[in-house]
Amino acid sequence: MTPKNLKITPCKSYLLIEINELPTENIVALPGGAHRFPYGDVLAVGPECKFTKVGDKVLFMAGNAIQFNHPEGDYFILHEDSVMGKYELGEIGDK
Numbered sequence: 001m002t003p004k005n006l007k008i009t010p011c012k013s014y015l016l017i018e019i020n021e022l023p024t025e026n027i028v029a030l031p032g033g034a035h036r037f038p039y040g041d042v043l044a045v046g047p048e049c050k051f052t053k054v055g056d057k058v059l060f061m062a063g064n065a066i067q068f069n070h071p072e073g074d075y076f077i078l079h080e081d082s083v084m085g086k087y088e089l090g091e092i093g094d095k
Contacts, residue, residue: 010046018043018075038062049080059084
């Protein structure tokens with residue numbers, strides 16, 4: 001949930017994502033250990049976002065994101081193209 005004193009509206013195809021833990025601890029490792037993606041909840045989307053909506057849980061490439069810390073949590077702003085996938089709790093890797 002966005003803190004009351006944090007007013008950010010992403011532009012174009014950018015997203016605001018909340019990380020509940022530090023990205024180094026809140027990651028998903030893909031088979032082979034080649035890639036590690038932080039994950040979080042989408043709090044706000046820009047007007048040009050096509051595939052991502054508020055409330056989605058997403059995996060994303062942190063290298064393409066801008067991280068900022070707020071007393072109430074850690075947040076990222078990133079382009080929608082940096083989202084690698086959506087997930088639901090308990091279903092990552094399940095078929």
